[in-house]
Amino acid sequence: MSKKLKGELSLKINEDTGKMEEVIYGRPTPVRNLKRLMSSYFNKHRFVKASWSKSAKQMEVNEMVESYLQYVAQHKMRKYTKVRATNKTYEAIQGWNITLMIDHHLDDLGVKKFADKFMDILSGGEKLGYVVFEAHEGEFGRYLHIWVCDYEFTGKARVIKKRYERAAYRNKITKTFCKKDDPNAECIYKAGDVVKDKNGEDVEVSVLFGITKCVSLAHEPKFLYHRVRQCIIDTYASLQATQKPVWRFKRFHIWWSNHAKLNKIYADINRKQKIMEHTLMYYLEEQMVHDYRDDDFGTVGYASRTIDEVGFKLTKAGRELKDIYYQYYGAFKNYHFTDSDGTSLSLIDTRKGREALFENIQRLWNRFKLNIQQLVKRYDLKELTLSN
Structure with a gap:
């Protein structure tokens, strides 16, 4: 494998000897523009699966992405004022993109099993929503690109109050919408205010996401590099055994209602x-x-x-x-x-x-x-x- 690859290189378990030998590639990257990422992946790579449905297609994935972006924009707004060294303001993270190099001998079912087992180990018990794509890059590179939602995705709807994404102003004299710097501007509502209907009642919407960010992803990229590395090793080790005894420990359930x-x-x-x-x-x-x-x-x-x-x-x-x-x-x-x-x-x-x-x-x-x-x-x- 080329030493010029950026990211973490981790060991792979040799099927014959059981030893960890060759290197594989794993890189977690925070996503800043999810729509552009999904459009690019559907155009360039093979769609493998979505975690919430065995029969999900591009339309279902796009609907989930749109629902996620709307939820984040309306209910998880965060004002960024810190500026990078490049004079660009920090942007909100829209989930994580994890790139993994996988073996060429895996068939379609093997690819799905590998992705599911990797995510099961990475999640630590949380219900993570994710979308998997397969890509062939370079002469020998075979990769999985996995977008992971950073809010728990249960698939079960809960009702919350709809909020405005941005503030709105109007002219006090003409009663028409105007800009904030208009001399006669007055604020109608602020970003984050609850949307009201014509009867003055709060407008409610159904969402499929948890309240807080997933604990397993709430880390700095440097920490996640090492987590991804270990999870890849554990995934290969776990899938290597053809028959396993039923020895399992009681899992500790992670719920959005628990204390962080x-x-x-x-x-x-x-x-x-x-x-x-x-x-x-x-x-x-x-x-x-x-x-x-x-x-x-x-x-x-x-x-x-x-x-x-x-x-x-x-x-x-x-x-x-x-x-x-x-x-x-x-x-x-x-x-x-x-x-x-x-x-x-x-x-x-x-x-x-x-x-x-x-x-x-x-x-x-x-x-x-x-x-x-x-x-x-x-x-x-x-x-x-x-x-x-």
Whole structure:
């Protein structure tokens, strides 16, 4: 791959060796002109899918984009006065465009699975609306361009009051609209005022977006570069396994009605859970032996079938791995855990303060890494590098 590519280069997992070798390209960019971006992508690239509908076409995507822009303009207005070094005023972000380089061997279904799995890992449990395009650039480059809505997109309408996008003035004498600097100008309504009907009642509209910006995207571009890098690695690792045990932790649901502090904590926990699940299943798949006696001791099930339908007997290392899983399953289910020194630590009690909770989550993650390292050393397993 050319070293002249701008953005983050990340490792890809080799299918034969299981090692992370070649580099792939991932770059998140804030969008400033969404209409122009969508028009360009529909003209130049192949439309793959929209997250909210399996049968969505260009018309449905354009309707969603128009609804999003109208919602942001009327209800999320922000006055920018800070000027860049180029003498241009800062502009509002209209979502994010994430560009990923993908493998050529992926077919149409594989491309969709890759995009969905990547977004599932990136979201941290939030309901992100996104649109995926496929592009071929250069001699060997195959890319996915994913526009991600920065407000949670649930697809369920909620009613809010309609507001004016800009102020309006009229001449006090002629009663006609005029400019702000007219000597006889008077303000009829200001930007952000609620629109009234002819009876003086507030005008209401239905929107499909959350009130606050998505926690998983509310970061500086430099931070998102590293997040995208790790999510690409986790996506390849996740899709590599053809059959997976049903070992999942209880997710912490992110809602627009939650306190922003709590949503950030939930997103961090959900990201840690996904990495833990991948790590556990990575080692577990080597410790499973088909057990046709259908005995209940030490069994797990495949994701496509229930625990009772397909049985496996676990090795000694596998049974210890299962104990580790249930230890952390209980911590996430009960929202607290006991540290190595006997101290009970909370995961979501906001009275402790955000920094204290993030520290508790990190301590739980460090203890998990230590448990896995001890297991790997005890049974001479392949070592899997875990991030901090």
